[in-house]
Amino acid sequence: MHPDTMRLIDRWAGVPLCFVTGVWSWIKSARKSKSDNYTKQDSPEIIVFIGLAEIGALVVAYPAIQEARKQYPNSRVCFITAPAGLQTLELMGFEQEEILLMSMSSLSGMFLDLIKIRKNFSGKSVSAIVLEPFTRISALLTVWIGASQRIGCFRFYNEGSYIGHLLTHRLVYNSHLHASQTYFALAKALSEPISTQPLLKEKIPSQMRNRLKINIQEDDQKALQNRLKLEYPETALEKIILLNANASDIVPLRKWPMDRFVELGRKLLENSSITIILTGSPEEKDVCEDLALQINPARTVNFAGKTSFKELITLYSISDLLITNDSGPVHFASTTEIPILALFGPETPKIFGPMSPNAKVISLELACSPCVSVFNQKKSSCDDNQCMKQISVQMVVKETQKILGK
Numbered sequence: 001m002h003p004d005t006m007r008l009i010d011r012w013a014g015v016p017l018c019f020v021t022g023v024w025s026w027i028k029s030a031r032k033s034k035s036d037n038y039t040k041q042d043s044p045e046i047i048v049f050i051g052l053a054e055i056g057a058l059v060v061a062y063p064a065i066q067e068a069r070k071q072y073p074n075s076r077v078c079f080i081t082a083p084a085g086l087q088t089l090e091l092m093g094f095e096q097e098e099i100l101l102m103s104m105s106s107l108s109g110m111f112l113d114l115i116k117i118r119k120n121f122s123g124k125s126v127s128a129i130v131l132e133p134f135t136r137i138s139a140l141l142t143v144w145i146g147a148s149q150r151i152g153c154f155r156f157y158n159e160g161s162y163i164g165h166l167l168t169h170r171l172v173y174n175s176h177l178h179a180s181q182t183y184f185a186l187a188k189a190l191s192e193p194i195s196t197q198p199l200l201k202e203k204i205p206s207q208m209r210n211r212l213k214i215n216i217q218e219d220d221q222k223a224l225q226n227r228l229k230l231e232y233p234e235t236a237l238e239k240i241i242l243l244n245a246n247a248s249d250i251v252p253l254r255k256w257p258m259d260r261f262v263e264l265g266r267k268l269l270e271n272s273s274i275t276i277i278l279t280g281s282p283e284e285k286d287v288c289e290d291l292a293l294q295i296n297p298a299r300t301v302n303f304a305g306k307t308s309f310k311e312l313i314t315l316y317s318i319s320d321l322l323i324t325n326d327s328g329p330v331h332f333a334s335t336t337e338i339p340i341l342a343l344f345g346p347e348t349p350k351i352f353g354p355m356s357p358n359a360k361v362i363s364l365e366l367a368c369s370p371c372v373s374v375f376n377q378k379k380s381s382c383d384d385n386q387c388m389k390q391i392s393v394q395m396v397v398k399e400t401q402k403i404l405g406k
Contacts (some may be wrong), residue, residue: 002249005376014164021143022164033278034310042129044149047190048078050138051131053250055085056328057179059335060355061131061185062092062212064183068129070077071190073390075127080117087309088332092212114144121145121249122168129186133374134161142166145392151189153182156198159375173200173374179352180207211355214335224314232301238273241400242315242338244289244324246280251348253371253385254326258291263393264323265295266399277319279312279329280304321403323396325388330354339403345387346372346380360399364390 046178047068052059055333058081058377068077076402078098079089089099100117103109113312129144130152142150154170169189174182181204189199228237245261268274276295278288307315309332314335316322323341324330328350331344334356342354343364348370352362369387371380 004379007379009107010161010377014140017134017140018162018166020162020164021140025143038336041214043072044075044380045124046076046078046126047072048080048100048119048121048126048128048145048147049131050080050081050128050141051085052080052104052138053132053135054248054328055082056331056352057131057183058085058092059212061183062154062181063130063180063207064131064187064212065092066098066210067184067187067240068311071187078120082286085159086126088225091310091313103256105169114141117141118145121144121147122284126191127151129190130167131183133182134140134377135354136161136163138164138244139166149190149194151186153186153374154198158279158359161375161377168194168198169199171200175351175373175375177204178206178213178345178350178355180355181205208357212335214313216336220310220314221318224311227300227316235299235301236273237275239271239404240275240277241268242277242279242319242324243291243320244279244322244327244329246321246325246327247370248327251346251372251380253382254344254388255385256325256388256391258287260391260393260396261291262294264396265291265300267393267397269296274299276300277315278302278304279307279315286359321400323400324338326352330359341399341403343388343391343396344390345385346370346382348373357375360394360403363387366390 009200018278049061053155065077066306078100079094080100080102082104083101086099087102100120102113102117126145127146127149128143128147130138132138133153139152144201149169152167152171153173156165156172160173169192170191171185184207185204194201243261245258265276268276278292280288285305288304292302313335316333316338319338321339323331325346326342326344333340335357336356340354340356340359342359344361346369349363364387365386371382372378
């Protein structure tokens with residue numbers, strides 16, 4: 001389902017559903033006695049995180065997931081996400097039965113998955129954490145699965161989409177915090193009593209040192225290196241630079257122009273020791289093939305759609321640099337020690353920048369940027385992303401040389 005279609009459904013169906021469900025939920029809770037209410041001492045059977053839109057956010061949420069497990073070690077932690085997030089969560093240590101998938105490709109598939117998801121939580125005490133601020137479908141999901149504790153960001157008197165009064169634990173969305181800190185704050189609120197007032201009046205430290213770190217076995221590295229040598233015998237693999245020229249359809253404005261990647265690739269290959277590997281999803285295979293042909297097909301490998309998620313992480317671990325648009329690979333690569341050069345424009349790296357000490361961000365910080373955020377459902381009226389177009393090839397080459405020590 002196209003992101004714009006999802007936004008329309010969220011607006012025209014989500015608003016009345018949030019209102020009606022919120023009223024129903026309020027009436028239901030009002031009928032309960034105070035002794036029935038969820039208290040600070042209760043330990044939920046299940047803690048479920050809900051993140052449906054951007055897969056990179058699953059990795060960013062890792063410190064929050066660990067905090068939830070720390071607070072309630074006897075509770076089962078689950079995740080509701082889109083099918084694209086399955087391999088990511090598996091590599092993060094989630095078991096199959098702890099991952100609940102909700103298809104976003106069609107309404108019929110979504111309804112069928114909603115029924116399956118509800119059955120998993122029937123008759124159990126559930127605490128739900130909504131990762132994506134002001135997302136109506138996620139807020140509605142917390143009620144649908146019967147969660148007695150529903151935690152998320154609430155607009156109060158600030159900006160933000162209307163989500164009714166579905167949340168039992170409400171936090172102010174702070175646009176000055178990195179997303180990992182926001183997610184961590186939501187997890188911290190698990191131990192707070194129900195309140196209509198803004199929760200968690202405490203400082204949340206940087207979560208960079210608590211980020212997900214994936215240790216790739218040497219055997220896996222050697223297996224991938226041997227595969228590259230076997231499939232591309234004429235390509236030298238002395239120094240590998242990865243290029244991710246793609247970004248999700250949720251915010252296409254995040255893409256650096258393709259002709260810049262062509263020029264960048266040709267500049268990089270002036271160094272005879274460098275091989276370029278293009279990464280991407282199976283849907284991006286043809287685009288990457290065209291890009292490889294334009295750069296230099298003899299020294300540019302199109303690896304888009306040819307790896308599992310684990311193999312992609314392994315590829316990061318054996319490479320010398322990743323140059324990427326602001327997209328999921330920024331966060332995936334942050335789980336390894338690979339140097340990262342990330343190009344940001346319509347979104348601010350202050351919120352979703354890479355959680356890696358080896359990362360460098362290029363962001364021009366134009367007067368009009370950032371223009372997409374959770375407040376506008378990441379939808380901008382801009383049709384000319386100068387914030388990306390004004391990032392020159394020379395800027396990227398200069399930073400690349402600094403990182404590689406040349």
